[in-house]
Amino acid sequence: MKTKLICLFLSALLLSTTLLTATALQQTTTQQRIQEQLSNNDVFFDRLITNLLKLGHFPSISACIIKNTTVVWAKGYGLYDIEQQKQTTEHTIYVVASVTKTITSTALMQLYEKGLFHLDDDVNKYLPFNLRNPNFPNDTITIRMLLSHSSSLNNDSLYYHWLNYSHAPPIPWYPSPWLEEYLLPGGAFYSTEIWSNKYRPGEYMQYANVNFDLVAYLVQLLSGEPFYEYCNKHIFTPLEMTQTSFRLPDLPIDDVAIPYVYQNRTYEKLQYYQLLHYPVGGLMTSVNDLSHFLIAHMNHGVYNGTRILQNETVELMHTIQPPGNTYYNFHYGLGWMIEETPIGNHVYIGHSGDIPGIHTRMFMDQTDHTGIICFFNSDRSTYVKMFISTVIRNLLFAKAEHLS
Numbered sequence: 001m002k003t004k005l006i007c008l009f010l011s012a013l014l015l016s017t018t019l020l021t022a023t024a025l026q027q028t029t030t031q032q033r034i035q036e037q038l039s040n041n042d043v044f045f046d047r048l049i050t051n052l053l054k055l056g057h058f059p060s061i062s063a064c065i066i067k068n069t070t071v072v073w074a075k076g077y078g079l080y081d082i083e084q085q086k087q088t089t090e091h092t093i094y095v096v097a098s099v100t101k102t103i104t105s106t107a108l109m110q111l112y113e114k115g116l117f118h119l120d121d122d123v124n125k126y127l128p129f130n131l132r133n134p135n136f137p138n139d140t141i142t143i144r145m146l147l148s149h150s151s152s153l154n155n156d157s158l159y160y161h162w163l164n165y166s167h168a169p170p171i172p173w174y175p176s177p178w179l180e181e182y183l184l185p186g187g188a189f190y191s192t193e194i195w196s197n198k199y200r201p202g203e204y205m206q207y208a209n210v211n212f213d214l215v216a217y218l219v220q221l222l223s224g225e226p227f228y229e230y231c232n233k234h235i236f237t238p239l240e241m242t243q244t245s246f247r248l249p250d251l252p253i254d255d256v257a258i259p260y261v262y263q264n265r266t267y268e269k270l271q272y273y274q275l276l277h278y279p280v281g282g283l284m285t286s287v288n289d290l291s292h293f294l295i296a297h298m299n300h301g302v303y304n305g306t307r308i309l310q311n312e313t314v315e316l317m318h319t320i321q322p323p324g325n326t327y328y329n330f331h332y333g334l335g336w337m338i339e340e341t342p343i344g345n346h347v348y349i350g351h352s353g354d355i356p357g358i359h360t361r362m363f364m365d366q367t368d369h370t371g372i373i374c375f376f377n378s379d380r381s382t383y384v385k386m387f388i389s390t391v392i393r394n395l396l397f398a399k400a401e402h403l404s
Contacts, residue, residue, distance in 0.1 A: 045399060049077050049392065056388035057262035058359075058376045060088040063392075064287040065400045066364075066371035069299050071291050072403040080257035080377055082267055090288045093243055093256045094375035095275075096360045097353025100283040101212050103293070105147055105335020107219045107231055109313050116222045119144040119334075123214065126221055129180050131214075135197040143218065145202050146211045147334040148321040152201040153208035154194055168247040168274050169228045175217040178276075182210065202322065205332055209280045215335075216279030227279050238306045239292040244285040246278045256284065257377040259357020267378070270357040281355055287373045290362060294350070294371050298364050318349050318366075339363070346397075354379050361393050365400075372396040 053061060060078030064071050076088030112119065122140045123131050131141055133152045145151040181187035183194065196206060216227045223230050228246040236244045245251050259270040275282035292303050297318075301309035309317075317334040331338040339348040350363030350371075359380045364371040372393060380386040 045395070046075075046077070048395065052388050052392055053078055056380075056385045057267075058378045058385070058388075059260050059267060060092070060257065060377050061374055061392065062088050062090055062092045062094065062257075062287045063372065063374040063396060064090055064291050065396055065403060066291055066295060066298065066373075067400060067403060068369050069295050069303075071288070071295075073399065074288060074291075082258070082260070083269070086254075088257070091243065091255065091286050092375075093251055093284050093286050094360065094377060095257075095259070095281075095355065095358050096283050096285055096290070096362075096375065097281045097355045097358050098209075099290075099351045099353045099360045099362050100279065100281050101335050102297075102351050102362070103231060103235060103283055104212050104215050104219070104227075104279045105317060106235060106293075106297075106309065107227070108143075108147070108215050108222075109309060109317060109334065110234055111219065111222045113310055113313055117143060117218075119147075123218070126218055127214075128176070128221075129184065131183065133195045133201060134185055134192075135195055136200045139201045141201045143215075144321060144334070146214050146218075148205065148332050149207050149211055150202055150205050150322065151208070151211055152196045152199055152203070153206070153210055154196050155206050155208055167276075168249050169278055170226055171276065174276055175213055175220070175227075175279075179210075179213060179217060207332075209277065212280045212335075213277055219279075235293070235308060238308055239296060239303050241285065241289040241292055243289045244283070246282055246284070248272060248274050248284065251284055257375070259355075260378045261357055261381070262378055275355070281353060287375060290373055291371075294362055294364060294373060298369065298371055337363075359385075359389055361389065363393065365397060368401065370397060370400040372400065 049061065058078065059082055060076065060080045062076045064074035066072065074090035076090055076092055078088055080086050080088045080092045111117070117126065120142045123143055123146065133139060133141070136152065141151050182189040184190060199206065219230055220227045225233070231246065235241070243251070243255070248256070253272070256272065258272070260267040261270065296303040296308050297314055300311035301307050301314045317336055318338065319333050320331040320338055321333050331340070333349070336349055337351050341348065346365050346367055348363040348365055350361070353360040356379055357377060359376040359378065360374070362373045374392060374396060376389065380389050
């Protein structure tokens with residue numbers, strides 16, 4: 001009972017903070033002054049973030065704020081290695097979980113621009129096996145459906161496969177033949193729950209990680225390059241992302257945040273691990289590096305004079321696909337979440353991510369050309385932690401309004 005009361009009190013406290021932040025610019029002069037203090041007073045802001053991390057049991061956060069095409073603020077709080085007392089900075093490297101999907105979709109859309117496929121092509125035109133929902137065997141599954149989570153693949157949990165194999169790519173049996181063994185009836189990892197028996201392909205959005213295993217496989221098949229090498233050559237190197245990789249051995253291990261889970265009133269250290277499904281959630285990068293990528297998407301496909309996508313392609317990726325495509329409280333484009341806020345008519349476009357010991361957020365607000373990135377080295381496994389991470393995201397956007 002005592003624990004529930006504490007959680008209710010914290011939730012009420014955090015809710016009031018969130019509402020104050022979200023509505024300050026549209027309310028009284030007094031509230032405007034409070035927000036200005038929150039945004040401009042670094043000591044007050046730092047204290048608030050530090051206290052929120054403690055309440056949420058997050059050992060650290062690395063964050064940055066972007067306005068237009070420039071990082072205007074970046075900082076780390078807390079420890080990314082508790083045992084060694086290592087202080088987090090904007091250069092600390094984290095596994096970014098499902099934020100990875102924005103990279104994977106960008107890779108495939110680069111090949112789309114080369115005319116190698118059409119979004120509404122049947123995926124079987126390119127795959128070496130026949131992909132169909134056994135419950136709707138005559139319905140075509142298109143590339144657009146994979147990118148928008150509307151292929152009729154079910155909301156899945158791949159943690160068994162994610163965490164029971166830890167190896168840097170290349171992996172001889174991934175993505176193929178693993179995909180066949182997972183998706184096709186009779187496969188070693190197949191289950192009837194993988195496919196929806198209620199919604200036809202293209203009918204409904206249902207977030208399923210395996211869609212992006214398929215997207216990465218298409219990148220590999222269409223480009224003739226291993227997926228991780230394609231991303232190095234066509235995304236990371238052009239965008240000067242020197243602290244970014246799908247391969248842990250290619251990064252300075254001392255700069256990589258250790259993932260933690262908080263339980264039994266203590267932080268339990270997880271071992272560094274590589275995901276089998278690395279194109280789905282295994283990217284490792286810093287907020288400083290990833291800011292280059294987000295700036296490119298905010299700036300019509302260009303970072304520092306280098307174009308990775310055409311403006312029309314970027315707009316397409318940031319558009320709800322298909323119209324009305326909704327999952328819980330957000331819509332989905334092509335590899336990008338689209339969240340419409342009830343206050344202020346803001347539209348946040350980006351992605352969040354969660355795996356054991358990691359929580360991440362990367363979003364842009366098109367209404368005022370701002371963007372935020374924040375990485376935590378603990379997951380949001382409770383409602384309080386989920387709420388606090390949302391409050392911190394909102395505080396970063398609030399701070400952005402008063403930075404130049």
